[in-house]
Amino acid sequence: MKIISTERSQVLAARISEKLGVPLVETKFARFPDGEMHLRCGELDDETLIVSSVVNNDMLVQTLLAIDAADRSRKTLVVPYLGYSRQDRLFAPGEPISARAVARALSNGIERALVVNIHDPGVLDYFGVPADDITIAPAIGGYVGDLRLKDPLILAPDEGAAGFAAGVAAVGGWDCDHLEKTRLSGEDVRIAPKTIDAGGREVVIVDDIISTGGTLATAACMLREQGAASIHAACVHGVLASGAYTRLRAAGISSVVSSDTYENASSFISAANAIATAIRDDAHR
Template identity: 60%
Template sequence: MKVISTEKSQILAARIATALNTTMVDVKFSRFPDGELYLEAGELDDETVIVGSVTESDALVQLLLLIDACEGSQNHLVLPYMGYARQDKRFRDGEPISARAIARLFKNGVEDCITVNIHEPSVLKYFPVPATNISLAGDMGACIGTMGLSNPLILAPDDGALAFAQGVAAAGGWDCDHLEKTRLSGIEVKMAPKKLCAASRPVVIVDDIISTGGTIATAAKMLYQQGATDVYAGCVHGVLIGGAYVHLKASGIRDVFCSDTIERGCSRLSAAVSIAAALRS
């Protein structure tokens, strides 16, 4: 078994190879003058782990080219981050079910697929091959455990993310709650933990994805007003668009961290060991 990856996932792929005690396939990437992508894979094995996050259109095309280049091998696809997964249903007439459209692209060339904290697990049913979703809740909890926080409160930004936050909190035996939004007037909204008090303790807001960071930034300011000593923000997938990292820091958040499903400067926990374990199972 060897591991091969797209350009945007090469660090995570190398860590997966280390966790599997195997080697990487060398790949040359380039682009034609008209903008088309090109790649050339090195020597393959009979069994290959293909790693590629779908972060934008070029990453998707590169992943499809890589799968085709690995023809003849038994291929296991790892989608650390699957873009378009949040469009899991048709909300208005005429809309595509984008998650289904992406999943259907992997009909040929792969035996199975592993996703990581996919936003909506029901998307797995759209894959034409067996698909398994794994969670990094425990890994994030272990990461928080190294931060030296005393009696942290783990907060989900809403009740939909509560199950993930509970998994994070379980790793350290910490308190867990979710933020509840209360509209005070037509223009004023209050956000606070639903049941527990944030006063005089550090708070870590955790979620599967941070995109713009707007909700978390607003929540951080209010948590400080409620007496939180420090506020941190952690996620699995650090999309962080539109200056989100700076926006979060400017709101008073002491630290922002994510995993390497999307490789960022603040990727402080790795999905590699959990992915390797799923591949072995």
Template identity: 60%
Template sequence: MKVACTEKSQILGSKVAKALDLPLVYTQFKAFPDGELYLKTGAPDEETLLVSSTVDNQSLIQLLLMIDACEGSEITLVLPYMGYARQDKRFNDGEPVSSRAVARALSAGVSRVITVNIHEDSVLSHFRAPAEDITLAPEMARWIEGLGCDDPLILAPDKGAAAFAAEIAKNGGWETDHLSKTRLSGEEVRIAPSSVDAEGRDIVITDDIISTGGTLATAAGMLKDGGARSVHAACVHGVFASGGFARLRAAGLASVASSDTIESAASTFSAAGMIADAIRK
């Protein structure tokens, strides 16, 4: 087996190859003057482990080209971050179910698919190859342990993310809760833990994805006003659109961390170990 990766997943792909003690295939990427993409990868093995986050349209096209380039090899596709996965329903007539369209396109030519904390588990059913989702909850818990906080409170940003926060908290034996909004007036809303007092506590807000960070930044300010000792944020997929990372730091968060499913300077912990464990099974 060899490991190949697309351009936006070079670092994670290299880490996965190292964790599995497998050779990494070098791939050349370029664009033609008309914007069409080109790649040339090394000779595939009988089996290929293809690591590719589809963080934008270019990386999605690169992945489709890479799958075709590896034709004849048995491909295990690892999608650390799957773009278009958040639209899993048709809300208005004429809309595509984007997650289904992308999953079907990426299924052609692959024998197995592994995702990482996909936003909706139902998306897995759209792949036309066996698909499974793995969680980075243990890695996030290890990062939280490294903060050196005294009995941190693990908070989900809403009730829908409470199960993931509880999964992280279980790894460290910590208390967990979710944030809730209380409308105080027509214009004033209070955001606070649903049932646990944050005063004097070190707070870690966890989620699968941070996009713009707007709600989280507002919540962090209210938690600090409510007496929290410190507020941190951690997510699996750090999108940080529209200046989201800077917004969170400007809001006074003590730290903001994400994994390397989307590679950036905020990538503080890695998905490589959990991906390697899934491949070894």
């Protein structure tokens, strides 16, 4: 096996290479004057692992090119971040199911796909090949442990993320809850943990993705008012669009971290170990 990656997944691909002990093949990227993407990789083997986060349209095209470049190999595609996956159903007549369109396109020429903490596991059914979801909740739990917080309270931003938060909390046997909105009046809304009082607690809000961070910033301000001793935020996919990082820090969140599924300056957690474990487990079946 050899590993290749697209431009926005180079660091994670190198880490997976180290975990698996398999070569990382150099890949060169260029753009033609008309804007078309160009990719050229080194010599491949009978089996190729392609690591590519689809963080934008260019990376979608690079992924398709990488799949074709490895045409003579058996290919496993690792998509740490799958763009377009949040439009996973028909919301209005005439719209595409974007997750389906992208999953179908990526399925051509590969034998298997792996994604990391996809927002809706139902999207996996759109792939035309076996596709599995990998969780890095334990890795995020490890990071929380490294913070050396005193009896942290792990919070999901809503009930839908409660299972993910429970996976994080299980690492240290910490308390776990999810935030709940209560409408007090036509204009006033209270956001607070459903069952556990945040007063005096060191709180860590965890989620699969932080995009604009607006709701999270509002929740942090309210948790401060409820007496939380400190607030931290950790997610898998740190999109952090539209000034989200500064918005969250200005709201009183002491630290904002994400993983290398979406590589940026906040990527203090790695998905490499979880991905390498899934690859090894598949090889032993």
